[in-house]
Amino acid sequence: MHSHLSTDIIQLIDQLKKENYKTVIDFPNEEQNFSIKWLNGEIVLFIQTENQHFILHRLYPLHQIDDADVDKIKVNKKKPNQYEFDLRTAVGSLTISITIIENSSNLFLLNTQITLKVSKEHRFKKPDREIVIGKEDYSKPDEPTINVHQIEGRTGHCFTDFGNRSRGYLFYLQDLGALQKMAEHSEVSFMDTVKVEWPQVGFKLGQTKSTLQQGEEYIVYNSFLGYSNEKDKSPSKASAVYLQFLKSAYPNLQKPRKSIPDIVDLSSKVTHDLWEHKGCWKQVEDAAYLNAYLNSYENPPESMVQLAILRPLFEYQQYFGNDQSSKIIRNLTQNLPQFFDEQLDIIHRWLPADSYLLNFDEEQKRSFIMDSWYLLYPLLQLASLFELGFKNEELQNQFERSLRYIQKAAKHFEYEWPIFFNLYTLEILKEKGIPNEYGEIDTAGLYILIMLKSYKLFKKEVYLTEAKRAAKPLKDINLESIYQSNNTAYSAEALLELYTLTQNEQYLQSAEIFLGNIIRNCAIWEMKYGNAKERESFFSLLPLKKAPYIAAFEEHETVAIFHRIIKLIDQNQISLNLDLVFFLNEFIQYALLRFTSYFPPTLPDEVFADEAKTGYVNPKLWIPIEDLGDGWEALGQVGQEVYGSSVFFNLCIHHVVHLSEDNYMISSLPFIQNRAKEIKILGTTDQEGLLWLKEKNITVEINNQKLEEKKQYQIKGSDNIKFISKR
Template sequence: MMIHPVTPWTATVQSDIASSKPIFELMLHAYTLTLFNTGDSLWLVVSWPKGGRIAFRLAFGMNSDFEKITVSKAIDEVLVTAATRLGYYRIIISLPESEEAVFRYTTSFQGKFPLLIPFWPRDIVPLTENGRIENTAGTIHTHQVGARSGELYFSMTKPAVGSVYYFQNLTAMSPYCQATEVSLRETVGGSWPELGFQFPVNAEKPLPSETEYIISDAFVLLTQETPEKETEVATQYLSYLSTIYTLLPRPEPLTHDWIATSKRVLDDLYTNKGCWTQTNGVPYLNAYVGDYKTPSEIMVQLAVLLPLQEYLTWSGDTHPLLDDLECGLGVFYDDRIKSIVRWHPALEDDLDKSEEQKREMVMDSWYLHHPLLNLSRLALRGDNTAKRLFLDSVDYAIKVAKHFDYDWPVFYKMTTLEVLKAETAPGKGGEKDVPGSYAHIMLMAWKLTGEKRFIREAKKALESLDGLVFDIFYQANNTAFAAAALVEMYKETGEPKYLGLSYRCLAGVFKNCQIWDCDYGYGKSFPYFFAVFPLNDAPYTAAYEELEVFAALHHYLEASSRIEILPALRILIPEFIKYAIGRLACYFPPLLTVDMISEKVKTGEIQRDLWIPLEDIHDGWEKSGTVGQEVYGAGLAFALVPRQYFKIPELDAIVFVDYPITNFRRGKNSATFLLAGSEVLKAELRLLGLPGNRLPSIQIAQKVKSTYHPAKEKAPGQFELSGTGMVRITWK
């Protein structure tokens, strides 16, 4: 009986390989890699130490057989050249230096004449010794969705073999996409037993001849382990991703003057009338530039107020914008239900009911907790208005949690708690990361009051995350903040399960990243590398959610600074932050090419010279800014500056570091800080605002083991550092 139906391109693979002679063999740790030519395909068959095989299709002949195959061997690398009637192939099989069993195959193709390619099979097929491919079985833990990373993580369970983490370096295919106007979305995945990369076909625009294009650049990590528990899936996924990440070709991160940008944003935000609506004599920020139809929302006010307060504390300045934002917060508290509400009460009649949540007293489950979290963060910074609003509302949040038994729907009525929409999609359940968000605000309430009941509430909510790994993720920023809160729960309780839950949250965050550069179409104008998508199925990356993930991951490393966490996170989190520093600036329209910005906007208007970010960045063949120019994302610069720039008044200088740091301390003639990354990768430090003649008197050194060593100076005032370790700045 056939368990898994297969296509003709898979049905004969086992017998084709069995009837073919091996061309060469290569040993990788305890694995054997064997090359076969089966006519229309070149296969690299991996044999596991204890039995079991999986085949990787290195090249596909497209209705033509391979001939004239040559093999050239070097240390840790094999070059295979082959030809068909249609074109020429060049395949490099390499064994990157790694403690894990990793191999890479890069395949290039050059057509003999212009070609339309209407079909291409996937490149991974599990094999058996004597049975049939369609009767094998396995578990796909995760795969590419939309334009996210071209990754696939699966385990082969029948026969019991082990697991594979597969990563396509999609950046390498950008020239092909540019030439044929195709996209790399949804190219890595499949269903058992037909898995892997399905080369994006060009059925309409032919591939030019006489030009060589990379058509696959795959990194494959092999393991005999098969994860069984949720935390094992998460930790192994993060570990394997970090291993491959260190081997990837990576673009040079962009640099940006965020201090100058923060001043531009502050000026434009305060003076541009399209950012504001006035109600009863009080100014409120619009959600989008020129959006006067949608009533004012509490989330929008707080999304700018919190980072603005952080920035003004850093700069030592004052600004009337802070008072304008704070003076209108109290109106969002509804005394009837004893809680803050989403919409300005005086404007509820203006809700147009065009969306499910644009109705009176309708609450999106995550949306209640997000403003409460920002209120609590402000309260911990000494804001009494925020503290009052938070503590006056927190019991309503507890009432809602208990009513839904810590399993929140998507939409409910705030007055009656009637469920208006139970699931995100049929059979998918509600917003599954909300227990983490709720636990986070309970933890913040405990910090503000010392009342243990809040810790008990957090524990009850977190039980709802059992049985989930990647499905915890609903909204990127909430999931990332929940991860940081879970570390704090671990420190408070000493229970390892909370640390494991934090890994599950972060696995969901990194699974929703785009670790490749979309260097085709409009994508040539935006640095996509290591962007994060706001939702599981979102078709675009979004400015505000990226900012909040950036802030949450900073908080995660701060919260975990004195505990041992998964080493993979010391690689992935700092690298996300490094690339975010340059990427986030490109959400501002003045830094984008005019042609990539959409002429049609869903909400409000786009002012291309205004330093307010676009909400949405799409795939390279789609224009961006279709949702609108989001005022609530204007806190980008305000949040970034205090986390990456550090003042040294004694020098009248500023230190910029492109990695997350902790424990920045100043002395009379020195300053020290701790880099929170890994020694595997590098960070950069820049001294800003110093005249050139002062630079020779300043020394930058980093502690290696127990001794400080001078940092490598790449250019005047610019230094390369190891990703981890204590750094010392001294001056005379």
């Protein structure tokens, strides 16, 4: 098993094979055999697994530990499941804490935290990943199926099996949020630091620019290492096991305190700037359209941009609207029909009257080229508007005519949508994307939802039949099946809607995989180095499978979809995986906390890039920044995302209840409103959240208990809450 391993690791394994080691600690444990050993001058954690493998966790491989120092190790049992000991090295003293988090027949999880108090200034270097997998007979481990590893700034996690011939799964997570002081002082990025390089797994830093300072104390590791003996290797089971591990580790991760911003007030700032600032709009002939980016006039207006604002704003208007939001809705509604092609019976991506501006500098910038999701997204938003009671005969006629085109295209593509195709001939121009591993697998969900909404709107069985046909290819999805995060969420919603109509378990199973893939595409760590110190980042969602930054549009759409899913499973008593339900709610809660960070007025001027790729950034405007990336990168390098401006509209729709003319409540958790002033909180029973009141002039009763008057209350999933007006 020595191929692709460093000399140090080869020597470690050889010494282990020769039993040339000293056992420092044997952990009393019935389910799992593990111990700490002094091996080849290193302190290592040794785990014997039930599938004839072993795991070596090199606790601090940077400096050799003398035999004499090993004999001085004293282990303190802090808690029944926690052990701690100290070590001295040439650069400082280490405190190593090992906590057994899960220890059952089907799940084993350890947390290892290593703190370094620096006695000698030095650069922190780590040449190898710290986890080594071996077989009991010391032969080379089989190549695994690597289901998950960190891409760009996602969670610092790995999840893999042990190859086709062995049962079991391996889980690893480095809590990058706990290591922020080290990143800040070392001037190092945590992007792409956690990988599987079989048979090695773990955390490996890039080049550091600065040193760890003498006298300072740093957490240099806070990792979670787990093993499951599960033999089922189906995507559904793999996803469920991953979520089990993540749920067990999650309470121990470093997180920011939850809080609730006044999203109603913030939404009015957005409607003001969206309507009043000329940089948000472009005049073409006698009509005005929203730009994709602030002050971006070089491209034609896009139908997707208009409907990304219109659909949430129309629903927002019913409860929170003002004169400015009313004007935006009227303007968008009046001018949307200009995107329709009378010859093809489709809604174009680019405004036909302005399409001469397309300069071919990007592959999709041609009037005859269509990106599949750009074809379907506007139609889905129109269908949703009609469901909400939106009335416009011209747009409804265009919508119905477009249905014929997309049905023809779907059949032509056999319900597997390419990235780019020719609008006129349906010739596939780009089937897959970089890195040539995936096409628009989740665009099918948009099509299914359009068919289901058309079935409800027009009462025609053909649309339900078409939705079922389109869902068939989705039975083969796996943990790699994600193209664009909000579209993946739409796919899960579509499959759950189909499940309520058919009770076909395959739809539920595929929906759970899609939802798990969204959670795995998140960054579940708190970035607080570089300019990221100025914003909240915990539990961010990346927009694509491979993307260097998070973006407002994909995130706020996913929040809205998660709300609808949580209400759907409650109303229809769907037995969705409870770990999934928990994480959907956690994403929602931290999104509520984080989303203000997209808006320039909440950030210091010095964090912005000098130039934007598209348009320019106005730090005074309540229009979201497109790109929040690594803490060492300037913000706004892409531009200010007008089409993402529905952030607070969607949050208000799902988080706010008006209690009186001058008072409203905001819940961090989803809820259903039973009566005018009574709500039921949705989520798992162990899920904690917050409830915030604009004014304290109302009595709050939780589960029939009246509480003292204050502005903020702790709540839990399944709580029943009444708001009683004072007389």
